[in-house]
Amino acid sequence: MSINWFPGHMAKARREVEENLKKVDVVIEILDARIPNSSHNPMMDEITKHKPRVVVLNKVDMADPKATDRWLSKFKSEGKYPVALDGRHNQIIKKIEPLAVKATAEDFNRMEEKGIRRRAIRAMIIGIPNVGKSTVINNIARKKGAKTGNTPGVTKQQQWIKAGQQMELLDTPGILWPKFEDEATGKKLALTGAIKDTVVPLDEVAIFGMQHLLEWDPERFNAFYNISASQDDDIVTVFDAIGKSRGMKSSGNEINYEAVTNRVIHDIRNGKIGRYTFDKVDAQ
Ligand code: G4P
Structure with missing residues (x-):
């Protein structure tokens, strides 16, 4: 990217x-x-x-x-x-x-x-x-x-x-322009709304956010979407669980992944799920 x-x-x-x-x-x-x-x-x-x-x-x-x-x-x-x-x-x-x-x-x-x-x-x-x-x-x-x-x-x-x-x-x-030193930086910038949604693929941004929450605050993430996901789950099953729980399905009763993606990004970006810091001091 x-x-x-x-x-x-x-x-x-x-x-x-x-x-x-x-x-x-x-x-x-x-x-x-x-x-x-x-x-x-x-x-x-x-x-x-x-x-x-x-x-x-x-x-x-x-x-x-x-x-x-x-x-x-x-x-x-x-x-x-x-x-x-x-x-x-x-x-x-x-x-x-x-x-x-x-x-x-x-x-x-x-x-x-x-x-x-x-x-x-x-x-x-x-x-x-x-x-x-x-x-x-x-x-x-x-x-x-x-x-x-x-x-x-x-x-x-x-x-x-x-x-x-x-x-x-x-x-x-x-x-100043944002720096893009690596992929994670780009995803964090997109997840927090610092860069326009089109720069980084949205599904990657949503996955990044989900994985972060499943690692750092799984209880709240699960409670918010009324699901029971874990860090070890295949990420598609997490999308499916959220889609099912929130009724995000398209006409053929398939999970509407785009809707789930947008929902998750919106919820994380606007602090709806909880308060999160994506850059860790120790990791610098
Ligand atoms: P900029 O000049 O650096 O480009 O940023 P700006 O002040 O326009 O702020 C960007 C968005 O962040 C605005 O939301 C603003 O209300 C929101 N914002 C600024 N400071 C804070 C804060 O301390 N806490 C929270 N929660 N929000 C803050 P917006 O008007 O809804 O714009 P957008 O989200 O549609 O870009």
Whole structure:
């Protein structure tokens, strides 16, 4: 499985993000808390260079709380300033701003020592599509429903918005493309809705999700679909069981595999079955 990002587009997107980074003191990277590794573009580390980084594990309401704690510790140990939150909640700025203050303290102290008058901390949000960048920005700006786009690069016509007491935030995010290092990464991105459904075959995405749940949380998976499947079962029998239990049959009384596939992806993607983190800290 592969996805072809045009090298020209990638270079342009990168240049745009780099250009904007010059204007800010701190980068706020938004990741999906369910896939903190797969939703991170490694180029981010190169692009942001020595800028301090606040890492927002967004969509925490759908991630496994214990795994989130482990990811927070990992990011802290790397010298980043992480926080886990639900970007749709009010007051997220109260969680983000203190971290931006801490992350930039050294730089601002240095400026003050040189006699430079203190100014607002300038920040920029960066992330791959669908991790919640618009949600977070609109929430901070108290705007409703403005979608900031999904084309890698930086959306034009930027403005600074007041964010909390000491910070200004660029109202348009830097958008990076997702990385496709291996098949599992692609499936995780699809399962969480970070990439469009057409990029990875949907049946493979559903199978990946089912296998993950059968390994990590079989009781809840079985209870949710009212079936009794196990990790060792042939995956077709799991499809059959769900199809039967949910009455997903086509005209000839055959199981409608497409319907089961879509159902399972929808249920996992939207956190209907439970809270899951598909990237494990230890596996990095
Ligand atoms: P982006 O700018 O990074 O591309 O992402 P965006 O804010 O558009 O968010 C993508 C979807 O994720 C939106 O759903 C948004 O409501 C949802 N979302 C953002 N933050 C959170 C969160 O913390 N928890 C949960 N549960 N959902 C969150 P949507 O409007 O339904 O769009 P879509 O699902 O149709 O793409």
